Amino acid sequence: MPSTSARALFWFRRDLRLDDNHALARALTEVGDVVPVFIFDRNILDPLPRQDRRVEFIHAAVASLKARLQELGSDLIVRHGDAVTWIARLAGEHKVSAVYTNEDYEPDAIARDVLAARALGVRDIPLRTFKDTVIFARAEVMTGQKKPYTVFTPYKKQWRERLGHDAVAAHPSADHLDKLAKLPESPMPSLEKLGFEPAGLAETKIDASEAGAQAALERFVDRAIVRYHEDRDFPALPGTSRLSVHNRFGTVSIRALARAALAAPKGEGAETWLSELAWRDFYFQLLYHYPDVATQPFKTEYTDIAWQNDPELFAAWCEGRTGYPIVDAAMIQLNTSGFMHNRLRMIVASFLTKDLLVDYRWGEAYFAKQLLDFDQAPNNGGWQWAASTGCDAQPYFRIFNPSRQSERFDPDAKFIKHYLPALAKADAKLLHAPWENSSKLAASGVKLGVDYPRPVVDHATQRDACLVMFKKIRET
Ligand SMILES: Cc1cc2nc3c(=O)[nH]c(=O)nc-3n(C[C@H](O)[C@H](O)[C@H](O)COP(=O)(O)OP(=O)(O)OC[C@H]3O[C@@H](n4cnc5c(N)ncnc54)[C@H](O)[C@@H]3O)c2cc1C
The missing domain is CATH 3.40.50.620 (HUPs)
Known part of the structure; x- marks a missing residue:
């Protein structure tokens, strides 16, 4: 010592x-x-x-x-x-x-x-x-055989059982700040000096300070945590904490989040939110134990999957012009704000991999460039989950239907209309599958192919092609 x-x-x-x-x-x-x-x-x-x-x-x-x-x-x-x-x-x-x-x-x-x-x-x-950075790290939560968990539910069960006072206790750094070295003040290098230009953080209205993170946590706990389990999947609602960027850079302690959830009114809201913190730990331990997932599918049998990787389809996805409003609105949210709601991350990741048949690593890399909260472990975990190549992933034959997801999670098309103002005057019901309603849409002033793109692919056709792609690789 x-x-x-x-x-x-x-x-x-x-x-x-x-x-x-x-x-x-x-x-x-x-x-x-x-x-x-x-x-x-x-x-x-x-x-x-x-x-x-x-x-x-x-x-x-x-x-x-x-x-x-x-x-x-x-x-x-x-x-x-x-x-x-x-x-x-x-x-x-x-x-x-x-x-x-x-x-x-x-x-x-x-x-x-x-x-x-x-x-x-x-x-x-x-x-x-x-x-x-995490509540439980490395080998703290392991199976009975002392192996890392690769399935979330049993991991979460043990994680939750161990989430006692010791696991979340604060480390009282703030009580000892008098022990900091006395130092002469030195200037802060400007962003320009570091070789960068402002990139629109001010427009996101995110306060990057420790006080800003604390205020965001308090707002969420006061207003939204009790309803989290009901609201969290609806991108038009302020149902989630938006703390991911603070978790990424540690402007708030992850233990403080867990303490806040444990102190909140008991119920499904706080418990569901704790599960998300468990997902975060789960992906961190996974990347730690299996660092190869950073570049390769966790399920190695999918290493040589024949992704089609059409650059034009990929560009349409990146730029939010696939003709599927829920996908396009989500991508525009990402491109303009650096954030994307979790439900939408799942929808666009599924769409890229299962409808456009593009390698999940292309999408993972695009998210890595655009997300303010980009974090390698949850990003890789989320992408491999959606692409069915990861541990405890979505089964390959369960493919999100983007129109059904849109109807279910943005029923009034509020989110869609916010990010796609060209569609603002249209009846919400027409916007989950606009190609099925082109004449009605034209009556509300939206001409498909002119004001808003026609779909770049047909979901039913691509779904079949995706199933064939997965079946082929499984057979070989
Ligand atoms: C394809 C894909 C890519 C993703 N990339 C990232 C990423 O780069 N960085 C990132 O932090 N999260 C990522 N996630 C997880 C999740 O989408 C975000 O953490 C969440 O949307 C952040 O919003 P929030 O802070 O309002 O979350 P809340 O719902 O309030 O959740 C609280 C906290 O729990 C953590 N969390 C929530 N959901 C998850 C999850 N599914 N997996 C792991 N941790 C979670 C986050 O730290 C979050 O701030 C990704 C998910 C998918 C499907």
């Missing part, structure tokens, strides 16, 4: 908050005199487009963190470059006895941390890592 008179570096990554931050609490209580740092990692940033909402979100969250640390008489040292090189360098410059950080379970992050531990090891400085 490092001596209490020593100094430590605290490396912020996907935990951009001061409260209930596990590794920060440990650094403050075990060492004290903690120097906080954040590195804009060129290895991650350089390949990104120069306008990227996520970079804007991180920049805003880091700026807010830095301002709070300055109010406390400390600072956040912010650097731009290779993360490993900078961490080793800063650890040397500040003569620290240890570097504290929270665990990251993505394959690339694990590889980076191995390099960081090695670079610090040369100077005899340990890299101390702690669980923070």
